[in-house]
Amino acid sequence: MVSVRSEPAASPAEPKSVKIVVSGGFGVGKTTFVAAVSEITPLRTEAAMTSASVRVDDATWLPDKTTTTVAMDFGRITFDDTLRLYLFGTPGQERFGFMWDELVRGALGAVVLVDTRRLDHCYSSIDYYEARDIPFVVAVNQFDDAPLHHRDDVRYALNVADAVPMLRCDARDRESVKDVLVALLETVLKAVQDSRTSALKEDDAPPVAVAEGA
Ligand SMILES: Nc1nc2c(ncn2[C@@H]2O[C@H](COP(=O)(O)OP(=O)(O)OP(=O)(O)O)[C@@H](O)[C@H]2O)c(=O)[nH]1
Numbered sequence: 001m002v003s004v005r006s007e008p009a010a011s012p013a014e015p016k017s018v019k020i021v022v023s024g025g026f027g028v029g030k031t032t033f034v035a036a037v038s039e040i041t042p043l044r045t046e047a048a049m050t051s052a053s054v055r056v057d058d059a060t061w062l063p064d065k066t067t068t069t070v071a072m073d074f075g076r077i078t079f080d081d082t083l084r085l086y087l088f089g090t091p092g093q094e095r096f097g098f099m100w101d102e103l104v105r106g107a108l109g110a111v112v113l114v115d116t117r118r119l120d121h122c123y124s125s126i127d128y129y130e131a132r133d134i135p136f137v138v139a140v141n142q143f144d145d146a147p148l149h150h151r152d153d154v155r156y157a158l159n160v161a162d163a164v165p166m167l168r169c170d171a172r173d174r175e176s177v178k179d180v181l182v183a184l185l186e187t188v189l190k191a192v193q194d195s196r197t198s199a200l201k202e203d204d205a206p207p208v209a210v211a212e213g214a
Pocket residue numbers: 025026027028029030031032033062064065067068069070090091092093141142143144169170171172
């Protein structure tokens with residue numbers, strides 16, 4: 001008797017994993033951003049803000065803020081069953097800056113969150129990613145009492161290149177956060193395509209003539 005063995009059902013491919021960093025100044029909404037979009041209970045490392053930080057961290061604009069991230073935020077979101085983003089939120093306080101290199105290692109891209117009432121708080125994040133050629137997008141987290149500025153004005157004030165996408169978002173809103181992440185993924189893809197194109201051009205370049213005796 002001929003037995004027919006059924007083929008094992010093709011197991012769906014594992015989604016590709018990508019590391020993304022969410023950064024920006026103190027209290028700009030990084031923890032809120034990660035929590036809004038994460039499909040798992042986000043990991044938070046919040047510590048109470050004590051009176052010792054009053055002169056160091058300007059929480060004037062955030063009267064309800066009582067805690068701050070001291071290590072990182074961590075969350076996850078799967079797009080399309082094919083792509084899984086692991087989100088790492090940085091601490092906002094400058095004194096935890098020494099952790100950045102570890103947190104950013106292996107990241108494909110970054111979101112820089114901005115509060116237009118305190119633009120200067122995000123300069124160091126922008127400088128960090130520009131200096132390392134890490135693709136990033138700027139997301140203006142529109143707080144209720146923050147003035148509405150035109151995108152071009154914010155771009156001018158931050159002095160970021162036209163190629164860097166700038167979006168307005170609400171860090172509390174899942175769909176809004178997803179839009180920011182999609183814009184970042186498009187930016188990362190474009191950066192990969194651009195680097196491939198320039199590598200191909202280098203391959204096609206005519207060999208450089210070397211002078212005899214050189
Ligand atoms: N109105 C409004 N409030 C927000 C928004 N995003 C965050 N918040 C509030 O702003 C405060 C700071 O948010 P966090 O998410 O803790 O900010 P953070 O950047 O993680 O702060 P650090 O880790 O201390 O740097 C919290 O009280 C949030 O509820 C927003 O889009 N609109």
